Amino acid sequence: MKKTILFCLLLLGGVTAFAQPFGLVSKSLNPTDLKGKEFRYKGHITFAPGDTASTGHLWIRVDLKDGQMGFFENMEKKPIRATSWKTFEITGTINSDAENITLGLFILGKGTLGADKFTFEVKNAKGGWDAIALENGGFDQANTEGTPDKWNVKSNDYSFTIDKANPLEGEGSLLIQSIEKPKPIFENGPxxxxxxxxxxxxxxxxxxxxxxxxxxxxxxxxxxxxxxxxxxxxxxxxxxxxxxxxxxxxxxxxxxxxxxxxxxxxxxxxxxxxxxxxxxxxxxxxxxxxxxxxxxxxxxxxxxxxxxxxxxxxxxxxxxxxxxxxxxxxxxxxxxxxxxxxxxxxxxxxxxxxxxxxxxxxxxxxxxxxxxxxxxxxxxxxxxxxxxxxxxxxx
Ligand SMILES: Cc1cc2nc3c(=O)[nH]c(=O)nc-3n(C[C@H](O)[C@H](O)[C@H](O)COP(=O)(O)O)c2cc1C
CATH class of the missing domain: 3.40.109.10 (NADH Oxidase)
Known part of the structure; x- marks a missing residue:
């Protein structure tokens, strides 16, 4: 069942998931205290594109009742191509009738993407920004499968690991790398x-x-x-x-x-x-x-x-x-x-x-x-x- 939900999420988000390799990292946030609030979602990314069409993206999606979609942004118009660590940001307002918030990052096409220091903040009454806990937003811990703890990863086109060698900050960063797949050699068998x-x-x-x-x-x-x-x-x-x-x-x-x-x-x-x-x-x-x-x-x-x-x-x-x-x-x-x-x-x-x-x-x-x-x-x-x-x- 989970497979269908995630799949629909990608399609409804407007991502052309099947034209080229696609790797997704996501997590959900409880919207209860965030409804109607202005937010800024930030992440630090470095990217080594494998070809000219490869891009990196932050994304966030708000789900409303009955499968309706609220706020959605995936940087489709301004994708990430930064080849050294840079900060990227999505800003907006959480719908007042939000039922769920999902956010993360994704990579389209071949390449290697590093991610670190992800934060989510909402504006308070005084105009300042309050940090909302984004567990393992620094990608410091791996789970037992070696992928980032507290995040979901999805793709058979990439590996998702915690890189302890070159983090931007803290103990680790997320490293997403394209996997080379076996190439068929065509020969008719008996x-x-x-x-x-x-x-x-x-x-x-x-x-x-x-x-x-x-x-x-x-x-x-x-x-x-x-x-x-x-x-x-x-x-x-x-x-x-x-x-x-x-x-x-x-x-x-x-x-x-x-x-x-x-x-x-x-x-x-x-x-x-x-x-x-x-x-x-x-x-x-x-x-x-x-x-x-x-x-x-x-x-x-x-x-x-x-x-x-x-x-x-x-x-x-x-x-x-x-x-x-x-x-x-x-x-x-x-x-x-x-x-x-x-x-x-x-x-x-x-x-x-x-x-x-x-x-x-x-x-x-x-x-x-x-x-x-x-x-x-x-x-x-x-x-x-x-x-x-x-x-x-x-x-
Ligand atoms: C033309 C067609 C295309 C479909 N494509 C997909 C697909 O790409 N991925 C998928 O998970 N299910 C796909 N399905 C399965 C439908 O999601 C499924 O039939 C529908 O949810 C009803 O559930 P049921 O088959 O268990 O009755 C497809 C079904 C049809 C008839």
């Missing part, structure tokens, strides 16, 4: 024929429909090749064929004109007896072949952490042409996404029947996924669906 899918399940369709939810946490258990086979088959496997001059294959999901514009890939991380890698699915042969080997789950993750955690993830792409060649624009505007929805729901229901969870993800970097999967230029990535066994509390 075909792996998957075990036959089972046509008998342990729960009814009605039960599966009733239990279906978007699940964003997965147990650490490895999956089996049977699980992989079953999920791929449910998504887009062949369930019948019509023989004529040519054989027509029909699939588990309906498709406008039986044109089947979708392709399915699977990123394997933890499946018993299978090498981690990205594989392409052949529905007709019910087989997979690797397009690149290695654990690329963190490359595929959109910042929500689901893909990185899930033992396996399906990626749906589409060749619109297959459908538009018959139906024109209507094929692109409507039919391909309708096809995708059907296949996605199959995955949801099959996951329930296997005691697993999944979540449809549409918010990701198209360019990043296309590069990682070596997609053709006519091929568009549409859905990412990580899946894994349910954690005990969700059973």
């Amino acid at each position: 075909e792996i024929l998957l075990p036959k899918p089972s046509l008998k399940g342990s729960i009814s369709v009605e039960e599966a429909l009733n239990q279906r939810r978007s699940i964003r946490d997965y147990a650490n258990d490895s999956l089996t090749i049977d699980n992989v086979s079953q999920m791929l088959w449910a998504a887009y496997g062949v369930s019948d064929s019509i023989k004529g001059r040519k054989t027509y294959y029909l699939k588990t999901a309906p498709s406008a004109g039986a044109l089947y514009p979708l392709e399915i890939y699977i990123a394997i991380g933890k499946v018993k007896g299978m090498k981690p890698g990205i594989y392409h699915y052949s529905p007709i042969r019910h087989s997979i072949s690797s397009i690149t080997l290695g654990d690329f789950r963190s490359n595929l993750d959109n910042g929500q952490g689901m893909v990185e955690q899930a033992p396996a993830t399906l990626v749906f792409t589409a060749f619109y042409e297959r459908t538009t060649s018959k139906y024109g624009d209507r094929g692109k505007d409507r039919y391909v996404c309708m096809d995708l929805g059907h296949a996605g729901q199959n995955v949801y229901l099959q996951a329930v029947a296997l005691g697993m969870g999944t979540c449809a993800i549409a918010a990701f970097s198209d360019g990043g996924v296309s590069a990682l999967l070596n997609l053709k230029k006519e091929e568009t990535p549409l859905y990412i669906m990580p899946f894994g066994m349910l954690v005990k509390s969700e059973k």
Whole structure:
């Protein structure tokens, strides 16, 4: 649940989180004594951008009732590019009906960012400034994970550590550094024929429909090749064929004109007896072949952490042409996404029947996924669906 809340927070804040690497540091403040008050939020930053588009930002957001947003500022118009320690500040007024205040800093793009001496003050009746406690605002203490104590950090694109060597003040400062991710080397692997899918399940369709939810946490258990086979088959496997001059294959999901514009890939991380890698699915042969080997789950993750955690993830792409060649624009505007929805729901229901969870993800970097999967230029990535066994509390 927490993953959704944080994710929505980023999106609602207007941060284009998926165009480039994005690393977030945040904490909440109790608004009770701050409502209606003028504030100044200050932080000291030094930044070594990894490319010309990289920027640093302080940010603060006030939440009101019913998910409404109050004051929000993220320095989008005047981002930080200071290459030596400098003070940055956001000023404003806390909404009188504030329900929550979240603040922090973030980095966009590659680079190394140092942060120290963060303070939050509100104006008093005499016009002076009163300091409000911002625990570990000096980034002096690390927690047991090595990240700054009393702050939340979020990103698989960066490391967040306490640097004791070069603090601006006190014992430490926050150091955010881009992580270099493994690069795929594309080489088609041998075909792996998957075990036959089972046509008998342990729960009814009605039960599966009733239990279906978007699940964003997965147990650490490895999956089996049977699980992989079953999920791929449910998504887009062949369930019948019509023989004529040519054989027509029909699939588990309906498709406008039986044109089947979708392709399915699977990123394997933890499946018993299978090498981690990205594989392409052949529905007709019910087989997979690797397009690149290695654990690329963190490359595929959109910042929500689901893909990185899930033992396996399906990626749906589409060749619109297959459908538009018959139906024109209507094929692109409507039919391909309708096809995708059907296949996605199959995955949801099959996951329930296997005691697993999944979540449809549409918010990701198209360019990043296309590069990682070596997609053709006519091929568009549409859905990412990580899946894994349910954690005990969700059973
Ligand atoms: C087209 C589409 C895109 C979605 N994209 C995301 C996403 O990027 N990240 C995410 O966490 N959930 C995503 N979801 C899941 C929805 O948040 C979820 O379906 C909704 O909150 C309802 O919850 P339920 O699926 O448990 O019924 C998406 C769902 C759909 C249908």
